[in-house]
Amino acid sequence: MGLLAISCAASGIPMRKEEQMLMLKDFSSSPSRAADPELALVGAALFVEQTFGIELSDADICAGNLGSAAVLERFVLARTGKR
Amino acid sequence: MCGICGFVSRSGEPDADLVLRMMGRLAHRGPDGSGYYRDEVAALGHTRLAIIDAAGGVQPLSNEDGRVWISFNGEIFNYVELAEELKARGHRFRTASDTEVVVHAWEAWGPECFRRFNGQWAIALWDRGRGELALSRDPSGILPLYYCSTPKRFLFASEMKAIFADPSVPRSFDPAGMAELFSFWCPVAPRTPYAGVQELEPGHWAVLRNGGLEKRAYWQASFPPAGEEPSQDIVENGRRLREKLVEATRLRFLRSDVPVGAYLSGGIDSSVTAAVIAKYTGAPLRTFSLRFADAEFDEGAYQEEMARRLGTEHLSVEVSAADIAGVFPEVVWHGEKPILRTAPAPLYLLSRLVRRSGYKVVVTGEGSDEVLAGYDIFREARVRAFLARDPGSTMRARAAELLYPWMLRSPGKAPSFARAFFGKNLDPSDPALSHRPRWDSTEALRRMLDPGFRAAIESLRPDEELVARMPAGSEAWDPVARAQWLEFTTLLPGYILSAQGDRMLMGNSVEGRFPFLDAGVMDLANSFPSRHKLLGLDEKHVLKREFADLVPESILHRPKQPYRAPDASSFFQGGRPEWLDGLVSEGALREAGVFDPVPVAALFAKCAAVGGRGMSNTDNMRVVAVVSTQLAHRHFIAGEGSGPAAKPAPEPLKAFDMLKR
Numbered sequence: 001m002g003l004l005a006i007s008c009a010a011s012g013i014p015m016r017k018e019e020q021m022l023m024l025k026d027f028s029s030s031p032s033r034a035a036d037p038e039l040a041l042v043g044a045a046l047f048v049e050q051t052f053g054i055e056l057s058d059a060d061i062c063a064g065n066l067g068s069a070a071v072l073e074r075f076v077l078a079r080t081g082k083r
Numbered sequence: 084m085c086g087i088c089g090f091v092s093r094s095g096e097p098d099a100d101l102v103l104r105m106m107g108r109l110a111h112r113g114p115d116g117s118g119y120y121r122d123e124v125a126a127l128g129h130t131r132l133a134i135i136d137a138a139g140g141v142q143p144l145s146n147e148d149g150r151v152w153i154s155f156n157g158e159i160f161n162y163v164e165l166a167e168e169l170k171a172r173g174h175r176f177r178t179a180s181d182t183e184v185v186v187h188a189w190e191a192w193g194p195e196c197f198r199r200f201n202g203q204w205a206i207a208l209w210d211r212g213r214g215e216l217a218l219s220r221d222p223s224g225i226l227p228l229y230y231c232s233t234p235k236r237f238l239f240a241s242e243m244k245a246i247f248a249d250p251s252v253p254r255s256f257d258p259a260g261m262a263e264l265f266s267f268w269c270p271v272a273p274r275t276p277y278a279g280v281q282e283l284e285p286g287h288w289a290v291l292r293n294g295g296l297e298k299r300a301y302w303q304a305s306f307p308p309a310g311e312e313p314s315q316d317i318v319e320n321g322r323r324l325r326e327k328l329v330e331a332t333r334l335r336f337l338r339s340d341v342p343v344g345a346y347l348s349g350g351i352d353s354s355v356t357a358a359v360i361a362k363y364t365g366a367p368l369r370t371f372s373l374r375f376a377d378a379e380f381d382e383g384a385y386q387e388e389m390a391r392r393l394g395t396e397h398l399s400v401e402v403s404a405a406d407i408a409g410v411f412p413e414v415v416w417h418g419e420k421p422i423l424r425t426a427p428a429p430l431y432l433l434s435r436l437v438r439r440s441g442y443k444v445v446v447t448g449e450g451s452d453e454v455l456a457g458y459d460i461f462r463e464a465r466v467r468a469f470l471a472r473d474p475g476s477t478m479r480a481r482a483a484e485l486l487y488p489w490m491l492r493s494p495g496k497a498p499s500f501a502r503a504f505f506g507k508n509l510d511p512s513d514p515a516l517s518h519r520p521r522w523d524s525t526e527a528l529r530r531m532l533d534p535g536f537r538a539a540i541e542s543l544r545p546d547e548e549l550v551a552r553m554p555a556g557s558e559a560w561d562p563v564a565r566a567q568w569l570e571f572t573t574l575l576p577g578y579i580l581s582a583q584g585d586r587m588l589m590g591n592s593v594e595g596r597f598p599f600l601d602a603g604v605m606d607l608a609n610s611f612p613s614r615h616k617l618l619g620l621d622e623k624h625v626l627k628r629e630f631a632d633l634v635p636e637s638i639l640h641r642p643k644q645p646y647r648a649p650d651a652s653s654f655f656q657g658g659r660p661e662w663l664d665g666l667v668s669e670g671a672l673r674e675a676g677v678f679d680p681v682p683v684a685a686l687f688a689k690c691a692a693v694g695g696r697g698m699s700n701t702d703n704m705r706v707v708a709v710v711s712t713q714l715a716h717r718h719f720i721a722g723e724g725s726g727p728a729a730k731p732a733p734e735p736l737k738a739f740d741m742l743k744r
Contacts, residue, residue, distance in 0.1 A: 027621075030640075041478075047620075050465060061478045
């Protein structure tokens with residue numbers, strides 16, 4: 001069991017790293033992602049805000065942060081790790 | 084399941100003819116026999132659908148000394164375990180029925196017994212010694228229970244039509260109940276569409292004592308504050324959900340003395356329940372499905388795929404628009420309330436198939452959408468919360484387009500409309516943020532109301548009243564949990580389990596069993612973080628995750644298709660039913676006094692011109708609302724001439740008449 005706990009701003013409670021990674025994995029493997037690339041980014045933004053409590057600006061909603069499973073994971077870890 | 088009825092007299096001996104008439108109105112709920120009990124003060128009636136202990140379970144039934152009598156509709160699935168516990172406490176049993184367990188449990192534990200029951204029920208217990216009548220209803224409101232207090236008597240029954248068997252009960256629409264119906268799709272218990280008739284709230288029990296009714300909740304949907312859910316681990320929560328759901332399904336399949344079938348809708352919920360039965364009981368299974376002649380509504384390919392995978396003996400009924408129109412008067416007779424969609428009608432035809440196939444019990448996946456956040460309204464709530472964080476954001480505004488990529492007439496096909504529709508009234512502090520678009524849409528009905536009726540309801544604010552009923556502390560719940568509470572309180576008991584559930588099943592004397600509405604399953608799911616139920620916009624995520632071994636990928640991850648049926652087109656496609664013109668004539672509309680004949684005539688002319696095809700969602704809703712309201716008026720207010728002929732209480736009839744001894 002991982003000891004790393006990451007604060008979730010939406011809830012103010014710790015989310016274990018394993019749980020966080022599972023959520024990211026489940027989201028990235030979900031077949032319901034939109035085909036339209038911009039819409040897919042919006043869907044990812046909604047997921048990130050509501051699952052991890054990370055507040056995003058319009059500038060954050062871009063392929064560089066949310067455009068693939070790998071960058072999404074890096075972005076979430078970076079933003080939650082900063083808190 | 085069965086039908087229960089009765090009354091406590093306020094003046095004179097109870098009228099045996101009245102209780103027999105009430106039982107006759109409930110003959111469809113219990114065609115296997117009937118019985119009544121009568122003493123100097125009270126009468127209890129019962130019509131029986133014999134499922135457990137066919138020989139010994141005749142009702143009404145009493146405790147050992149004849150002091151407590153019961154009329155019981157439902158199933159207590161843990162009755163075997165409770166009977167053992169009660170026997171150990173010295174209770175003596177004469178039958179092997181769950182009904183007798185209820186009587187002894189009431190004696191042993193009082194109202195605490197309702198927390199111990201795992202099941203679905205509507206119960207009337209008459210304590211002859213104390214002169215008290217207790218009523219109780221299951222946690223989620225699977226089974227109905229109505230009551231009415233008049234100067235002559237306090238009446239109760241499974242269906243309102245049995246209460247209307249008493250000619251002294253006044254008959255009129257209740258503006259407050261109708262105002263709720265024109266907001267939430269259904270009145271919210273205790274209100275009904277009819278003045279003076281009330282419904283016991285789900286999860287409540289009540290006692291009639293010294294002429295007054297006292298009510299208490301023994302269960303209600305509750306959620307932990309967001310972020311304080313006891314387990315944040317989706318793997319652990321999934322494992323526990325599977326354990327509970329398997330046990331709930333097994334109990335509902337195995338605790339029966341008659342064969343039990345299962346519905347297969349083509350969606351994930353009924354696929355899970357049927358697959359669990361197949362895997363964990365090993366028993367042969369017969370499955371039943373609803374097909375639509377119109378491909379827009381049909382899910383046949385998925386149903387057949389699941390049936391093949393499970394190797395069930397599979398039967399289906401194909402329903403056309405004309406079939407819906409053909410049974411619609413019966414549907415409203417059984418449902419008793421105006422409805423805004425025809426969707427109950429095909430389910431009535433499905434339960435007819437079940438009954439004609441020799442089955443009288445089915446397990447279904449109903450309740451999963453409420454318990455595990457499967458409905459679109461929860462996804463809409465997510466999107467609206469996302470929009471509300473920055474209403475000026477052009478990027479966020481596109482989130483509305485994520486909602487309905489599958490639907491032909493989807494707002495998602497018209498992005499600007501979707502943004503406007505879901506972007507209205509975005510007050511993040513509004514506890515009902517999730518439900519405003521639905522309620523606003525339904526309120527379009529008010530514009531067609533008769534001016535007098537509109538005046539009677541225009542000062543009423545059912546939305547504010549409902550929000551004021553939200554539990555203390557709910558402001559700390561996750562927004563999805565608040566939306567779930569609203570669904571548990573309004574649409575689930577008032578429409579899904581009633582107009583579309585119990586009534587359509589019992590109209591053909593078929594009992595439904597609902598594993599997802601097991602109180603243990605509900606309590607567990609309510610304790611999950613909302614992300615486990617709705618991950619981003621992926622509904623019922625934990626269910627899909629946990630049952631991926633039992634349900635094929637094609638069903639598990641298919642875009643959700645809410646159950647719908649042809650609405651306005653049912654009455655106009657290929658010729659209208661012969662009863663329609665008289666039903667919505669100016670004279671009939673003025674007599675009912677709910678809808679204004681002028682806009683109704685314009686709406687129906689518009690419908691007739693296009694055969695009911697291609698109408699907007701609002702116009703579809705308006706047509707069904709007008710037709711069903713007029714039928715409800717004809718059946719229950721103007722008289723009963725258009726309903727099925729009054730029947731006698733089903734034979735064999737057993738009388739426990741203390742006044743004839």
